[in-house]
Amino acid sequence: MHSRKRVGWRMVVTRTTLQALVVLACALLASPLAAAAQQPAKVPRIGVLYPGAARTLIPRMEGFRQGLRELGYVEGQNMAVETRSADGRPERFPELAADLVQLHVNVIVPIGDLATRIVQQATTTIPIVALTDDLVGAGLVASLARPGGNTTGVSIFSPELNAKRLELLKETLPKVSRVGVLWDSATGRSQLEAMEVAARALALQLQVLEVRSPEDLDSAFQAAKRERAGALNVLASPLLSSYNKTIIGLAAKSRLPAIYQWRESAEVGGLMSYGPTLLEMYRRTALLVGKILKGAKPADLPVEQPTRFELVINLKTARALGLTIPRFVLSLADEVIQ
Secondary structure, eight states, X not given: OHHHHHHHHHHHHHHHHHHHHHHHHXXXXXXXHHXXXXXOOOOOEEEEEESSOHHHHHHHHHHHHHHHHHTTOOBTTTBEEEEEEOTTOGGGHHHHHHHHHHTTOSEEEEBSHHHHHHHHHHOSSSOEEEEESOTTTTTSSSOSSOOOTTEEEEEOOHHHHHXXXXXXXXHHOTTXXXXXXXXXXXXXXXXXXXXXXXXXXXXXXXXXXXXXXXXXXXXHHHHHHHTTOSEEEEOOOHHHHHTHHHHHHHHHHTTOOEEESSHHHHHTTXXXXXEOOHHHHHHHHHHHHHHHHTXXXXXXXXXXXXXXXXXXXXXXXXXXXXXXXXXXXXXXXXXXXX
């Protein structure tokens, strides 16, 4: 009897031990899963490379965030944005682009043709969604329908729109014969070439005022005044756009009627603007970014272009310049600022 009790006791202990081992093993297997569940999910990061001053990017990013929100992405909750601003110094692009690549962001959004080219040189694998003046004309993508590679984006139609702005200046100022062209040389020559064709058709002479940095703006306006330019067309450029108020102030000081790309310029004192809506362009760029975050490939996303353009005229500025805007031009305006 005694021996049977000992055997029975050993069998009980063995079963208990096995049960304990099973429980312990399950706990050990479950603990990494529980720890992983407690870890915060890694949110996607979007890198933005902007040519101008950081302060001028802030209002534009509202349109960008709006587009992301439409696809369910909210900054600080399920995505993050890393912005890098060159502050008007294009020579900083390689360093800033390399920084974004080293951060292993999920998508890079360069603003402007030159910024896009530099980012393309920095990475062939990270998706690029560019907001540029002329993606195809600058040779940044193969075509609008099939961009190819790791780049797609929004192309603003800038060469064609600048030709239209020249026409509007001629309609507004029928006697003008010489027009200054404020040109950021970092944007390439496609806008200038379209302007030259339009100028010949309108019997206008162009005076190209090249700008490479903010310090060139004063000398550009002095040259326009010296050569008796009768009006000014401010070509599309993230750099020029970021120094919008300075340019508008210099145009007023020089008493030079000027036309701009974005309605924001007319709203803060520019004479006229003609082009797409700035915030809408940033919103549409963000929609493409959202599609890529959801798994789409840049090569499969056609380049987008604006479909609506606004003419805004500031009559207060016209009066300050001693100008009378023709009724025909006023009839074309989407908005007249009194």
